[in-house]
Amino acid sequence: MEILLAIMTGILYAAGIYLILRRSLVKLIIGIVILGNGVNLLIFLMGGLVKGRPPLIPEDGNALEGIYADPVPQALILTAIVISFGLQSFAIVLIKRAYKVLKTDDIDTMNKTDDIT
Amino acid sequence: MKSLILKTVSKTLLPLLILFSVFVLLRGHYLPGGGFVGGLIAAVAFILHAFANGLPETKKLLRIHPGFLIPIGLTIAILSALAPIILTGDPLMTGLWQEQDVPVLGKIGSALFFDMGVYFVVVGVCLTIIFTISESV
Amino acid sequence: MSEHLVIYPIIVHMLTAILLLFFWMNPKIQRYISILGSAVGIIIGILLFKEVWTDGIQSVQLGNWQAPFGITMIADTLAVSLIVLTNIVAFALSIASTKNMVSTRVKFGYHAIFHFLIMGLSGAFITGDLFSLYVWFEVIIISSFVLLTIGGRKIQIEGAVKYFTLNMISSIIFLTGIAMVYGATGSLNMAELSRIIPEMENQGLVQTISLVFFIGFGVKSGVFPLYFWLPASYHTPPSVVSALFAGLLTKVGIYAMLRVFTLIFPLGEMNQMILMVIAGLTMFFGGIGALVQKDILRVFSYLIICHIGFMVGGLSLFTEVALVGAVMYMFHDIIVKATLFMMGGVMYRIFGTTKMENMGGLMDNYPKLSLLFAIPLFALVGIPPLSGFWPKISLFSASYTAGEIAMLVMFIFASLITLIIVAKIWNKAFSKNENRIERRASFKYFKDFSFSEKAAYIVPIVLLVGVTLYYSFFAEHFQLVAERIGYELMNTEEYYNAVFGIKEVTKL
Numbered sequence: 001m002e003i004l005l006a007i008m009t010g011i012l013y014a015a016g017i018y019l020i021l022r023r024s025l026v027k028l029i030i031g032i033v034i035l036g037n038g039v040n041l042l043i044f045l046m047g048g049l050v051k052g053r054p055p056l057i058p059e060d061g062n063a064l065e066g067i068y069a070d071p072v073p074q075a076l077i078l079t080a081i082v083i084s085f086g087l088q089s090f091a092i093v094l095i096k097r098a099y100k101v102l103k104t105d106d107i108d109t110m111n112k113t114d115d116i117t
Numbered sequence: 118m119k120s121l122i123l124k125t126v127s128k129t130l131l132p133l134l135i136l137f138s139v140f141v142l143l144r145g146h147y148l149p150g151g152g153f154v155g156g157l158i159a160a161v162a163f164i165l166h167a168f169a170n171g172l173p174e175t176k177k178l179l180r181i182h183p184g185f186l187i188p189i190g191l192t193i194a195i196l197s198a199l200a201p202i203i204l205t206g207d208p209l210m211t212g213l214w215q216e217q218d219v220p221v222l223g224k225i226g227s228a229l230f231f232d233m234g235v236y237f238v239v240v241g242v243c244l245t246i247i248f249t250i251s252e253s254v
Numbered sequence: 255m256s257e258h259l260v261i262y263p264i265i266v267h268m269l270t271a272i273l274l275l276f277f278w279m280n281p282k283i284q285r286y287i288s289i290l291g292s293a294v295g296i297i298i299g300i301l302l303f304k305e306v307w308t309d310g311i312q313s314v315q316l317g318n319w320q321a322p323f324g325i326t327m328i329a330d331t332l333a334v335s336l337i338v339l340t341n342i343v344a345f346a347l348s349i350a351s352t353k354n355m356v357s358t359r360v361k362f363g364y365h366a367i368f369h370f371l372i373m374g375l376s377g378a379f380i381t382g383d384l385f386s387l388y389v390w391f392e393v394i395i396i397s398s399f400v401l402l403t404i405g406g407r408k409i410q411i412e413g414a415v416k417y418f419t420l421n422m423i424s425s426i427i428f429l430t431g432i433a434m435v436y437g438a439t440g441s442l443n444m445a446e447l448s449r450i451i452p453e454m455e456n457q458g459l460v461q462t463i464s465l466v467f468f469i470g471f472g473v474k475s476g477v478f479p480l481y482f483w484l485p486a487s488y489h490t491p492p493s494v495v496s497a498l499f500a501g502l503l504t505k506v507g508i509y510a511m512l513r514v515f516t517l518i519f520p521l522g523e524m525n526q527m528i529l530m531v532i533a534g535l536t537m538f539f540g541g542i543g544a545l546v547q548k549d550i551l552r553v554f555s556y557l558i559i560c561h562i563g564f565m566v567g568g569l570s571l572f573t574e575v576a577l578v579g580a581v582m583y584m585f586h587d588i589i590v591k592a593t594l595f596m597m598g599g600v601m602y603r604i605f606g607t608t609k610m611e612n613m614g615g616l617m618d619n620y621p622k623l624s625l626l627f628a629i630p631l632f633a634l635v636g637i638p639p640l641s642g643f644w645p646k647i648s649l650f651s652a653s654y655t656a657g658e659i660a661m662l663v664m665f666i667f668a669s670l671i672t673l674i675i676v677a678k679i680w681n682k683a684f685s686k687n688e689n690r691i692e693r694r695a696s697f698k699y700f701k702d703f704s705f706s707e708k709a710a711y712i713v714p715i716v717l718l719v720g721v722t723l724y725y726s727f728f729a730e731h732f733q734l735v736a737e738r739i740g741y742e743l744m745n746t747e748e749y750y751n752a753v754f755g756i757k758e759v760t761k762l
Contacts (some may be wrong), residue, residue, distance in 0.1 A: 004756070020419075033424050042433045043432070046433045073230075079385070090249070090400075094403065095415070098411050099411070113409060113413045113416070114486055116552075185278075192272055208318050210317040211317050
């Protein structure tokens with residue numbers, strides 16, 4: 001299972017980076033989204049995979065018992081997902097706006113800000 | 118996309134979904150759930166309503182601009198976070214809990230209010246984003 | 255209540271921002287709230303600085319969860335000095351935004367986002383947890399995206415696309431690094447990591463992970479191969495926003511580097527070499543880039559990159575003296591770079607353009623302003639006794655004693671090229687005869703401004719120049735602070751003890 005997830009993470013990273021290197025603005029954003037998912041999967045994987053119960057203390061106990069899943073990576077991923085949710089909605093509005101204003105989807109033609117004039 | 122079926126269903130679904138979102142918010146007190154998920158569900162309820170009946174109808178339903186929910190939610194959240202500093206002198210965000218159980222809810226603590234703040238912020242942010250995007254199409 | 259002073263810098267700006275959100279539709283009140291919030295920020299910053307200065311490092315465990323299980327907020331001398339400087343810059347810039355910002359921009363929540371940005375900066379400075387650092391970074395970049403795009407001019411959107419993409423990628427790389435650290439050590443508390451990491455068997459892996467962090471922070475601070483977003487975007491927003499970005503955003507990257515590479519991953523020989531080469535190249539390409547630019551704001555943007563090299567260089571030498579130099583340079587740079595971009599805004603208003611060819615005659619027409627502008631420009635070069643001179647003493651002597659002559663040469667090269675650039679700016683904008691382009695009809699020139707508008711442009715510059723002058727003539731105060739910071743960065747016991755609540759028997 002861990003091998004599978006590791007390979008999956010690699011594929012997500014590769015796909016994300018490939019898409020970032022394309023010239024289209026939409027593909028760029030999709031690439032960043034995929035890369036973000038790859039990172040989340042990596043954090044999940046790094047926490048270690050165990051077949052455990054949720055890390056909740058039973059009502060009549062005062063400590064965690066048995067094998068339990070590490071809650072920290074899950075908290076990290078949740079936070080990262082929320083953040084990337086905000087960023088991605090911003091990104092979509094931004095590329096829509098960029099397409100409207102610049103009338104192009106091609107990143108190579110966006111070189112106005114680098115002109116030495 | 119104004120189909121009669123969706124319109125009819127959305128009228129029933131809107132209160133149900135909002136009720137469910139509140140349930141999820143309160144469930145988060147002890148079990149998986151919480152303000153973020155609840156807020157998303159509530160936002161989905163309004164978005165569904167907007168799909169069925171059009172944006173102006175939903176705005177009429179909401180009365181206030183959804184963006185206004187953000188400062189309200191933030192205020193609730195930060196007050197609940199600041200409460201331990203003011204009341205007991207513990208660090209920021211320390212959980213303060215009521216002594217006795219309240220029926221259905223369980224012990225009420227500052228975490229519940231924090232979650233409610235999160236709920237409002239999420240509803241506000243999601244609706245603002247969706248409304249802005251769909252208005253500018 | 256006063257024992258929680260550590261988190262108040264965050265709380266102040268958060269409350270200000272929330273209050274501003276309630277007054278969304280009322281730009282006039284927003285301006286006053288914003289100024290008030292920043293003023294309170296300065297006071298709290300100074301109080302916190304005093305406390306840290308007298309009582310040593312302060313920490314608060316959020317939610318009363320003891321470290322390493324909870325999130326620790328920790329204020330050491332480096333963090334609090336940066337918070338004080340940040341709040342000073344924020345105060346100056348909120349005065350500037352009263353008139354500098356058209357009210358359509360204010361209606362999009364400019365002031366609230368501004369304070370969220372300052373909140374994010376304060377949070378990044380005082381957090382003691384790696385993931386929390388990431389979250390504050392995200393707060394900073396989300397706010398900066400909004401500030402960059404508010405107004406939505408064509409060039410702004412184009413700059414924002416570049417800024418957005420590279421900052422997103424840098425966050426993802428940073429997060430990858432965090433995942434690796436968590437996988438390798440099982441902890442994200444910086445103080446705990448500082449004890450776990452040196453004892454790990456696989457030091458090669460550790461050095462590799464540290465380079466992942468370096469790439470993440472490097473994009474944010476704009477070091478050599480990763481800086482292209484900076485000159486492409488910093489000149490596009492209104493001058494207040496670029497001043498904020500120039501003064502503070504790149505420095506957060508440097509702060510994170512200083513923290514991570516002293517506390518968590520003390521630089522090994524290989525990494526030191528890599529940082530050194532990159533610092534040298536950053537200075538070289540930043541300087542050369544600034545030399546060929548014709549737009550004054552873009553010249554300043556490249557100068558930011560050039561001077562980032564000083565700080566990375568100071569870090570790469572990794573001796574106490576060099577760190578003192580790097581930190582002092584950072585203090586100087588925050589103030590001066592913010593002033594420069596404000597200045598750029600005034601010059602844009604005077605000439606109606608940012609192209610240097612079309613400037614000129616500033617000294618004849620505005621002699622007092624020219625004198626005011628001369629101070630930050632000369633401080634930038636480091637003409638004694640102005641502020642840029644003092645950190646260079648430490649940096650030069652540290653690189654000489656470390657035997658890194660190449661580094662010393664690069665420092666001198668960067669100083670000289672800055673001198674050339676400043677001379678060029680002086681020549682073209684100040685002393686050359688006027689070479690004015692045609693008056694733009696719908697443009698409000700500086701000389702048409704009312705008194706209060708002029709004041710809103712000039713007062714913040716005067717304020718920041720005042721700080722620069724204070725730095726210049728009382729440099730020993732800054733030197734003292736920086737020496738203590740250097741000591742704290744190289745000796746992490748006190749930091750560790752503060753996080754874990756271990757009381758020291760002997761006061762250092």
